[in-house]
Amino acid sequence: xxxxxxxxxxxxxxxxxxxxxxxxxxxxxxxxxxxxxxxxxxxxxxxxxxxxxxxxxxxxxxxxxxxxxxxxxxxxxxxxxxxxxxxxxxxxxxxxxxxxxxxxxxxxxxxxxxxxxxxxxxxxxxxxxxxxxxxxxxxxxxxxxxxxxxxxxxxxxxxxxxxxxxxxxxxxxxxxxxxxxxxxxxxxxxxxxxxxxxxxxxxxxxxxxxxxxxxxxxxxxxxxxxxxxxxxxxxxxxxxxxxxxxxxxxxxxxxxxxxxxxxxxxxxxxxxxxxxxxxxxxxxxxxxxxxxxxxxxxxxxxxxxxxxxxxxxxxxxxxxxxxxxxxxxxxxxxxxxxxxxxxxxxxxxxxxxxxxxxxxxxxxxxxxxxxxxxxxxxxxxxxxxxxxxxxxxxxxxxxxxxxxxxxxxxxxxxxxxxxxxxxxxxxx
Amino acid sequence: xxxxxxxxxxxxxxxxxxxxxxxxxxxxxxxxxxxxxxxxxxxxxxxxxxxxxxxxxxxxxxxxxxxxxxxxxxxxxxxxxxxxxxxxxxxxxxxxxxxxxxxxxxxxxxxxxxxxxxxxxxxxxxxxxxxxxxxxxxxxxxxxxxxxxxxxxxxxxxxxxxxxxxxxxxxxxxxxxxxxxxxxxxxxxxxxxxxxxxxxxxxxxxxxxxxxxxxxxxxxxxxxxxxxxxxxxxxxxxxxxxxxxxxxxxxxxxxxxxxxxxxxxxxxxxxxxxxxxxxxxxxxxxxxxxxxxxxxxxxxx
Numbered sequence: 001x002x003x004x005x006x007x008x009x010x011x012x013x014x015x016x017x018x019x020x021x022x023x024x025x026x027x028x029x030x031x032x033x034x035x036x037x038x039x040x041x042x043x044x045x046x047x048x049x050x051x052x053x054x055x056x057x058x059x060x061x062x063x064x065x066x067x068x069x070x071x072x073x074x075x076x077x078x079x080x081x082x083x084x085x086x087x088x089x090x091x092x093x094x095x096x097x098x099x100x101x102x103x104x105x106x107x108x109x110x111x112x113x114x115x116x117x118x119x120x121x122x123x124x125x126x127x128x129x130x131x132x133x134x135x136x137x138x139x140x141x142x143x144x145x146x147x148x149x150x151x152x153x154x155x156x157x158x159x160x161x162x163x164x165x166x167x168x169x170x171x172x173x174x175x176x177x178x179x180x181x182x183x184x185x186x187x188x189x190x191x192x193x194x195x196x197x198x199x200x201x202x203x204x205x206x207x208x209x210x211x212x213x214x215x216x217x218x219x220x221x222x223x224x225x226x227x228x229x230x231x232x233x234x235x236x237x238x239x240x241x242x243x244x245x246x247x248x249x250x251x252x253x254x255x256x257x258x259x260x261x262x263x264x265x266x267x268x269x270x271x272x273x274x275x276x277x278x279x280x281x282x283x284x285x286x287x288x289x290x291x292x293x294x295x296x297x298x299x300x301x302x303x304x305x306x307x308x309x310x311x312x313x314x315x316x317x318x319x320x321x322x323x324x325x326x327x328x329x330x331x332x333x334x335x336x337x338x339x340x341x342x343x344x345x346x347x348x349x350x351x352x353x354x355x356x357x358x359x360x361x362x363x364x365x366x367x368x369x370x371x372x373x374x375x376x377x378x379x380x381x382x383x384x385x386x387x388x389x390x391x392x393x394x395x396x397x398x399x400x401x402x403x404x405x406x407x408x409x410x411x412x413x414x415x416x417x418x419x420x421x422x423x424x425x426x427x428x
Numbered sequence: 429x430x431x432x433x434x435x436x437x438x439x440x441x442x443x444x445x446x447x448x449x450x451x452x453x454x455x456x457x458x459x460x461x462x463x464x465x466x467x468x469x470x471x472x473x474x475x476x477x478x479x480x481x482x483x484x485x486x487x488x489x490x491x492x493x494x495x496x497x498x499x500x501x502x503x504x505x506x507x508x509x510x511x512x513x514x515x516x517x518x519x520x521x522x523x524x525x526x527x528x529x530x531x532x533x534x535x536x537x538x539x540x541x542x543x544x545x546x547x548x549x550x551x552x553x554x555x556x557x558x559x560x561x562x563x564x565x566x567x568x569x570x571x572x573x574x575x576x577x578x579x580x581x582x583x584x585x586x587x588x589x590x591x592x593x594x595x596x597x598x599x600x601x602x603x604x605x606x607x608x609x610x611x612x613x614x615x616x617x618x619x620x621x622x623x624x625x626x627x628x629x630x631x632x633x634x635x636x637x638x639x640x641x642x643x644x645x646x647x648x649x650x651x652x653x654x655x656x657x658x659x660x661x662x663x664x665x666x667x668x669x670x671x672x673x674x675x676x677x678x679x680x681x682x683x684x685x686x687x688x689x690x691x692x693x694x695x696x697x698x699x700x701x702x703x704x705x706x707x708x709x710x711x712x713x714x715x716x717x718x719x720x721x722x723x724x725x726x727x728x729x
Contacts, residue, residue: 057622057623058463061615062615063532064615065615066533106531109528116507119475165619166614166618170637170638170642171618171619202723204723212635212636213635214622217471217474219582220470222582223466224620224624226582227463227610319715403712403713403716409639410705412640414702415647416643417698420698424689427688
């Protein structure tokens with residue numbers, strides 16, 4: 001064993017490290033045709049689709065799951081090609097509070113390290129995890145606005161909902177960009193009723209949703225196939241069950257085979273499991289059977305009792321809170337409106353009084369007093385500026401998202417309930 | 429120290445007692461792997477440099493207190509360079525990446541390393557020695573993914589090093605297989621399911637489906653499975669095919685999972701929940717209608 005730190009022999013290594021400073025001249029003919037649009041930095045494109053690599057999705061899912069229910073975020077890396085944003089990798093950003101500088105340093109360092117191993121090093125946005133879908137918050141919009149500050153920046157924000165994914169058994173991942181209308185208003189900072197109505201900004205068009213596609217490399221495809229059809233699975237079982245098509249039916253079958261063959265050994269081994277290691281590890285072999293290994297799309301729990309009712313309760317609570325906020329906002333606005341009307345009324349009365357007084361003076365043959373100018377009037381009767389409507393707008397947006405989510409989840413829930421009924425009738 | 433040079437020692441130098449001794453005492457017995465690790469390795473392999481045959485990287489994860497159970501949760505790539513008689517690891521990069529990962533996820537420690545390729549690299553023992561010291565006082569795990577697919581599959585092997593010989597030499601190392609299992613938390617399963625649909629579409633990509641479509645697919649799958657099982661059971665009953673005990677036990681376990689609820693209780697539960705669901709749906713729709721009206725009114729103002 002010899003570890004000699006002073007001996008720096010490798011040329012490729014130094015070449016790699018110096019890659020920043022000495023870029024070789026680019027041979028345009030060597031660039032694949034589909035990448036040519038990337039080089040044209042002056043063109044203006046709008047992103048129409050988002051393609052996310054399986055790896056990036058898994059990283060996002062892992063990060064959100066481990067910190068659930070805290071909301072976490074991270075960076076997306078990839079490339080924009082001809083209106084399609086390809087997200088190929090992602091990394092987590094620490095949740096501990098740190099200074100702005102710290103965070104930036106972290107991201108810059110991470111991107112540099114990843115570039116050394118040939119990962120796409122350009123940031124194409126960020127991701128955030130959410131719970132039950134009320135992600136329309138001021139900070140999110142501000143961060144996204146800073147991403148989209150420069151024109152033609154293709155950045156998106158991916159929203160992953162862990163709770164919804166687990167409940168419905170269907171991946172909940174959405175991609176958003178801020179609409180041009182919102183950006184325009186945010187620049188001026190005027191979120192008044194007049195401006196909102198004039199520009200046509202409503203809760204529905206603050207964010208623009210982009211369709212997401214999942215992409216996987218050929219090697220990843222092979223891996224996915226193998227995960228679905230483990231070769232080590234007991235051959236007999238394979239033949240007799242022929243083609244269990246559900247994602248993990250094979251694995252379950254394998255677990256069972258293992259269990260019946262070496263039941264005692266497995267038990268002993270799993271007994272050694274440390275509970276603190278992870279809540280995810282089943283502590284007893286039978287847990288494999290009690291826990292559905294295929295996705296939860298058919299989970300009856302949501303249809304009848306237990307977790308389903310709990311999630312419904314949580315959703316209703318969240319909706320209730322939002323409605324309260326909404327009423328509060330409305331009251332505040334009404335209060336302001338009444339104040340404004342009162343002020344305007346007093347101002348009108350004053351002008352009328354002045355006019356009447358002047359008319360009387362003229363009738364008496366005296367000189368009329370000069371009419372008060374608009375400026376003077378403004379100074380005398382101060383109308384408070386309208387409170388920003390943005391909060392109310394976002395609140396409405398969240399309420400809309402939540403209620404929409406609930407409505408959408410009720411369909412499958414009803415279907416599951418009637419399925420449970422059918423099953424019950426058949427077995428009774 | 430930016431690079432670490434590990435030389436295959438000559439006979440003479442190996443006779444000299446080398447300073448580094450393997451300190452790992454506790455060996456692992458079971459290993460759980462998260463799917464994200466495998467996908468990261470494949471991605472790293474696809475992004476390797478020209479003329480590079482294999483890639484290696486560091487595995488991160490958590491251990492049980494006694495170090496017998498390991499859960500590999502994450503990994504990152506490490507730059508390395510191989511020649512005829514030398515292998516070089518970019519230690520600086522490794523340390524930097526670990527420090528960065530540590531900040532985002534404090535619980536994850538170094539548990540071992542991965543490499544791609546159909547066989548063990550000839551420097552595997554040396555690298556294993558390095559990682560054993562990184563992972564001390566526990567032993568390091570070595571994950572091999574056969575990206576050449578020499579057996580027609582991605583043979584994923586989980587190994588752990590064990591010192592051989594009287595004197596502890598880092599270059600003497602026996603790799604013993606370690607039983608491993610893949611972990612599928614619910615959230616990851618949904619992602620994998622969505623990705624599996626991608627491979628089935630055959631186009632290399634696919635759009636996400638709505639909950640209802642997903643449910644429809646699941647029901648169709650369930651239906652298909654039930655039909656296959658019915659056919660199989662009937663065939664066994666009529667004596668047309670041989671009974672299989674494993675399948676029989678499996679089916680029995682499955683049937684035992686179906687809960688038996690009293691009919692009256694069931695209908696009561698069903699009715700109340702149905703009413704709840706319909707009520708919630710009605711209220712949420714009402715709220716949305718209100719929002720819409722408010723929105724339209726605002727435009728008139």
